[in-house]
Amino acid sequence: MANGFPLLEILPESTPELQEVYRPMLEVYRGGSQESYTTFGQTPEQVGRVVIRAATEETPHFRYPTSEMIQNLVAQKYVDPSGDSMVALVGKRLSK
Secondary structure (H helix, E strand, O other), X not given: OOOOOHHHHHOOOOOHXXXXXXXXXXXXXXXXXXXXXXXXXXXXXXXXXXHHXXXXXXXXXXXXXXXXXXHHHHHHHOOOOOOHHHHHXXXXXXXX
């Protein structure tokens, strides 16, 4: 595991050429991920509060964003970040 990416070395399809091509991309991704988690990461307690809320609500949502940053990201991706509209839609389809 000399390159720090064990998956590159253990995949049967992996070759030195593939490792050479993908290593720079993975290094950039890992660096960005580490920076993002350091900046925007959450504590277990913060996530735990959301899990407890989800587990104890009388009518739970389909999804629970665990931070404002994730809420904004999800809002960009989905019109209904809670997922409730999809649950209602699928429920109507299944009840026919």
